[in-house]
Amino acid sequence: xxxxxxxxxxxxxxxxxxxxxxxxxxxxxxxxxxxxxxxxxxxxxxxxxxxxxxxxxxxxxxxxxxxxxxxxxxxxxxxxxxxxxxx
Amino acid sequence: xxxxxxxxxxxxxxxxxxxxxxxxxxxxxxxxxxxxxxxxxxxxxxxxxxxxxxxxxxxxxxxxxxxxxxxxxxxxxxxxxxxxxxxxxxxxxxxxxxxxxxxxxxxxxxxxxxxxxxxxxxxxxxxxxxxxxxxxxxxxxxxxxxxxxxxxxxxxxxxxxxxxxxxxxxxxxxxxxxxxxxxxxxxxxxxxxxxxxxxxxxxxxxxxxxxxxxxxxxxxxxxxxxxxxxxx
Numbered sequence: 001x002x003x004x005x006x007x008x009x010x011x012x013x014x015x016x017x018x019x020x021x022x023x024x025x026x027x028x029x030x031x032x033x034x035x036x037x038x039x040x041x042x043x044x045x046x047x048x049x050x051x052x053x054x055x056x057x058x059x060x061x062x063x064x065x066x067x068x069x070x071x072x073x074x075x076x077x078x079x080x081x082x083x084x085x086x087x
Numbered sequence: 088x089x090x091x092x093x094x095x096x097x098x099x100x101x102x103x104x105x106x107x108x109x110x111x112x113x114x115x116x117x118x119x120x121x122x123x124x125x126x127x128x129x130x131x132x133x134x135x136x137x138x139x140x141x142x143x144x145x146x147x148x149x150x151x152x153x154x155x156x157x158x159x160x161x162x163x164x165x166x167x168x169x170x171x172x173x174x175x176x177x178x179x180x181x182x183x184x185x186x187x188x189x190x191x192x193x194x195x196x197x198x199x200x201x202x203x204x205x206x207x208x209x210x211x212x213x214x215x216x217x218x219x220x221x222x223x224x225x226x227x228x229x230x231x232x233x234x235x236x237x238x239x240x241x242x243x244x245x246x247x248x249x250x251x252x253x254x255x256x257x258x259x260x261x262x263x264x265x266x267x268x269x270x271x272x273x274x275x276x277x278x279x280x281x282x283x284x285x286x287x288x289x290x291x292x293x294x295x296x297x298x299x300x301x302x303x304x305x306x307x308x309x310x311x312x313x314x315x316x317x318x319x
Contacts, residue, residue, distance in 0.1 A: 023278040058285040062253050065233050070144040071158055074165045075133045 013041040018048050022055045118177055125172055136165055139182060142255065143189055149250045150193050152238025160196055164189040179264055186257075187265045190247060197243055232288065240287040245280035252277050 018041045024030050025038055042049045123131035143164060147157035168185050175184055237246055247266060251257045257265070263273045 020278070023281055024274065029274070055281070055285065058288060059253060059281065061229060061288075062233060062249075062284065065149070065254060066230055067141065067145045068148055068154075070140050070161065071154075073137070074140045074144075074162055075136055 013037050015048050152234050160192050164192050183261050236287050248276045249280040
């Protein structure tokens with residue numbers, strides 16, 4: 001179901017529709033009209049606003065996962081088991 | 088007013104042009120490097136793989152949740168890439184191609200692993216009650232919980248897309264190329280993956296017990312608590 005194509009600015013956005021758009025919204029994938037409608041909904045709906053806040057915080061924690069240094073060099077000599085180049 | 092606006096547009100255009108040139112320059116350098124590797128240039132080979140090893144190793148850690156397995160699989164991915172480098176035709180970036188190899192190796196390995204390894208058996212330490220934990224301890228435990236949830240509570244197809252998008256910031260196009268599925272399916276999976284991860288991480292209750300170990304993700308920290316303590 002494509003929520004964005006079904007929605008128009010004149011119709012009020014429902015909570016279920018709004019929450020389905022969180023992922024696209026944070027990725028910048030929403031058209032301006034839909035984005036504006038989502039923002040309007042969030043301003044008027046404390047439950048969805050809270051849900052969006054949790055969604056954002058969750059992503060932020062995930063995206064701040066530390067990277068590890070590899071335990072060794074995975075460099076392999078160019079000559080090792082390399083197939084000969086075709087002429 | 089019109090002049091200021093025009094100036095801004097010109098500066099934006101110039102900046103975009105510089106970025107495009109940098110991308111083109113980077114791509115040209117990559118092509119040149121890979122062709123040198125194909126001709127047997129050892130220094131070029133070292134350079135090429137050294138650039139990629141940290142990223143690839145972390146992809147494997149985040150997918151497997153197992154440091155030892157990630158080490159083995161990363162090595163396997165590099166060997167396979169080197170053996171098949173002749174077939175790389177620069178239709179994608181080298182990183183995308185290498186990550187595709189890595190994902191396939193991970194999937195093959197996943198199929199071979201015993202079923203019981205999907206049970207949640209890890210012990211996760213939490214700070215003692217009544218002691219004010221240091222920020223670094225809290226952050227460290229959160230990190231462990233993230234990896235734990237990725238490994239034990241997210242099905243493979245959701246884990247892959249979440250790792251590639253939210254941990255490695257690959258584009259939808261790159262992810263769809265690597266995972267060999269459409270962009271719209273990638274977006275749908277990502278949406279479900281984020282929801283599933285959030286449900287498990289924030290409100291999850293891991294109920295697997297054994298005689299010796301207790302999965303103590305539940306109640307490790309509330310999301311709000313964790314954020315306050317991290318100072319974010």
